[in-house]
Amino acid sequence: MLLINCPYCEETLPELEFAYAGEAHIDRPADPSALTDEEWRDFLFIRTNARGTHFERWRHIGCGRFFNAARDTVSDRFLTTYKAGQPRPDLKEAAE
Amino acid sequence: MNRYRIPGRGRVDHDAPVSFTFDGKSYQGLRGDTVASALLANGVHLMGRSFKYHRPRGAVTAGSEEPNALIGTSRGPGRFEPNTRATMQELRQGLVTESQNKWPRLSFDIGAVNDRAYMLFSAGFYYKTFMWPRSFWDKVYEPFIRAAAGLGKSPSEEDPDTYASRYLHTDVLVVGAGPAGIAAAHSAALAGARVVLVDENSEMGGSILSDPSVRVDKAGSWTWLASRLAELRALGVRMMTRTTAIGYYHQNMVALCERLTDHLDDLPQDAPRERMWRVRAQQVILAQGALEKPLVFDGNDRPGVMLAGAAQTYLNRYGVRVGDNVAVLTSHDSAWYAAFDLADAGSRIAAIIDTRDDLRADLANAAATRGIRVLKGHTATGTKGRLRIASVRVNPVAGGRVGKPAKIACDALLMSGGWTPSLHLFSHTKGSLAWDADSKTFLPDHKTEACQIAGAGRGLWGYEAALVDGNAAGMAAVKAMGLTISEGRFEVEGDRPGTGSSQKELPTDRSAGKAKAFVDFQNDVTAKDLRLAVREGMRSIEHVKRYTTNGMATDQGKMSNINGLMIAADALGKEPPQVGLTTFRPPYTPTSFGAFAGYMRGETFQLTRKTPIDGWAEAHGAAFEPVAQWRRAWYFPQPGEDMHAAVARECRATRASVGIFDASTLGKIEVAGPDAVEFMNRMYTNPWTKLGIGRCRYGLLLGEDGFIRDDGVIGRMSPDLFHVTTTTGGAARVLNMMEDYLQTEWPDLNVWLTSTTEQWATIALNGPNARKVLEPLVDGLDLSGAAFPHMSVAECSVAGLPARLFRLSFTGELGFEINVPARHGLTLWNALMESGKAYDICPYGTETMHVLRAEKGYIIVGQDTDGTVTPQDAGLTWAIGKKKPDFVGKRSLERPDLVTSGRKQLVGLLTEDGSKLEEGAQIVLDPNQPKPMKMVGHVTSSYDCGTLGYPIAMAVIEGGHDRMGETVHIPMPGGIQRAKITSTVFYDPDGERLKA
Incomplete structure (x- = not known):
């Protein structure tokens, strides 16, 4: 069972308290009707399916907040977590 | 005295005889024996028959890696366990054991004919033998495989034992209490760390227990062991015997299974049989030693x-x-x-x-x-x-x-x-292994977790080497935590170091093809099978493993993996590391389901949510059904009634006069704030801006993909407050989805979301007399049709309780839903029952609710929809706010796949002969087409005990909306049913009744 840090609670807690919520940094288009069918398809369904570092969303059931995480999909290790709305972190910095 | 027992020797208690039976015969062993050691003391080597060839087998090992000596043990009803290792099961007074895989008896077994039919059972025989003719599969092959498959007998009764679960946090966890583990625990504990030391055996000491001749620090090894263990105890080390580390998971979590009662003569009252520990350690020290390999x-x-x-x-x-x-x-x-x-x-x-x-x-x-x-x-x-x-x-x-x-x-x-380092737990962490060409074995290489590996586990041999290495591992572990300790010293006399060579099967002067040289004893895999697999094209060790089943038995290849690899590598003409090793997975040894389940069984298997009216329903004989985590009243049978009769009566009573229904499980969410209207407009398909205060509307929620996710009636309590209801099962999902959009897509909206599902008790009154029952209890609200029309909501007082009163209907009748604070739910229910006496008020359950709504063609999300149904498919385009610029899922409703013709659409079905359809039954257009037939849809809802006098059904059918009046066919085992496609509204299509 993974230990995950909630960036809002600033606590590292067991995976049981969290739920996965899909890939991160996929913004809902401001005006979906302006998108072509292909663009809308890509927004809905096309994901990076990364081997290695993956930016993804989690929800901390305890506090109810959605946040972002960088996780290595090979080792299943969390590299860092950060608040929703923040840009992708520089992982070299996070590793230090 | 047993023929093969040496008086006074060993760690067993020679003054404490213990009686047990094996295959019905009584034997005597000593306290401290295992079943295997006691049988061997009696000169009994034959302990079982092998899995495939039914060859006679005895114990090959003295530990948990035993592949052969698997027995059934029993201590009364429900306490039978198959496949217990005779080498691990401690003797207890009156233990009943039996051998497995034999008939009629162990010494003469009919199944051993398989041994003569050896060629039939070679590698891949399942794949080769059971292929054709097709018609043999059901009648011959499958029964044969099922009868022959499996080791031992499954227990037939429910397990009466209890199982416990615990969490444990520690600085250092040491797995394995042999010389290396004890030395590691000692140095870590001396440095001041909290230490847990576990071992799967009944006592600690590991290989020292088998080697009293060695002297450590000028004492006999057993004397040294006793004093060192006492010292560990004094240092506060938590020491757990009979405790197997079964799995090593992320971030240094190790699962331990502790066996508590199987060795005891008398079962203590209420003691758990096993306890699963989930240990989180800062540092893990693996000192699991090595496993000896057989020769082939x-x-x-x-x-x-x-x-x-x-x-x-x-x-x-x-x-x-x-x-x-x-x-x-x-x-x-x-x-x-x-x-x-x-x-x-x-x-x-x-x-x-x-x-x-x-x-x-x-x-x-x-x-x-x-x-x-x-x-x-x-x-x-x-x-x-x-x-x-x-x-x-x-x-x-x-x-x-x-x-x-x-x-x-x-x-x-x-x-x-030779010996194979026991690296199973290390492999669980995806730690990599490196091939050591000198010792011809894999050794630990790159680590992924904060762990140390000590002693024979990393290829070191001899007591001094193990002690020194364990000490170093303990020091390294505490150093990582910022503690220091000086190096320990060990003086070992009479050490027994050694080296050896690993090899493939031994050379022979006979035909290798006829040799029964076993690699995997438990799955009866021979060297010949492995070579055959390579000849037949298997190149990867993973393929060889699956084709031959080498290493796939309950011992997980503990003895066979390296021998199998050496042979496969030789057959492939490659070096072993190029062929690779199969992956070890948890658990390290077979673990009971009970240990995994722990407390999660029976009533505590899952949370059961109950409404405030649940007790009343139970007292009035309700049958219950689970809905999501709720226990809901299904129907209320009267004496002599079956479900069909009860539901038919409840339906008639509701349509004729009035029915009362506990709808408290409905999901409820308060959407509040200055931007509540805008938020609702973006989430739901419907338009909300113009919905008046005190009015409600059926709301439809889509996913971004355009498919229906949930629905429910939503009331506007004030300009900035909506009372949203969801399906019973969808409440948490809908709130999660709303929170997701609010937090991450529209954080600028000033809205608060609050789950109020459990704060309100909700009681539905339906039927032509509903108003008459309710009216006398209401204060502060005019219930007349003109003042409080269909789809109204108001706050008022009902039976003296503060209430949110909805006028709505999920039955097609005049209907009200009264919400009161949950603690008053039963009070309101009783008041309504009392008030309804004059109208023969009838409590009804979820089944009648389903029938009544189906007669009106109201869908249930999740029953009539399945995650691929759009509003158009369900005939709900009227619920879409077409002038809204956007809402969740709107863009998807224009996706090419969603506007194409031939989509499955929701329709009604009436059978020609008045028979009932089966929910889930597949529908075809032409019953005479060749098989496999083209299926065009399926039945989603079907009921036969409603008020109409004939069964009704709903179905999704390709292009169904354009097929009104057409006949479709439903092939069933008993024949083909014919049904006519109709509207989904079977009852009161103009909706006159709910406007009453």
């Missing part, structure tokens, strides 16, 4: 053939000689010590047969001193003896040529093919 030669599975280290354990720990006339066959120095110990204990050593040409001089001298015959550079090419080995056939090997055979009589044959 014809007849190496005969009872009496066992690992040399096991024989040494039986002798020194249990005081049992495994034979009178013992031959030793080895490629490793360690087996020589077993021979010497047995010789010194009074057994005759028939010969030490070593496959190596160069022998250590000190070992050869020690053998000569004892008058033991030594054959170097020899191979074994067969064994004889029906139920126990009687002789071994040996040949010299010179220059790669196998010479003339000689027969050596023996009643036991000890073998050693």
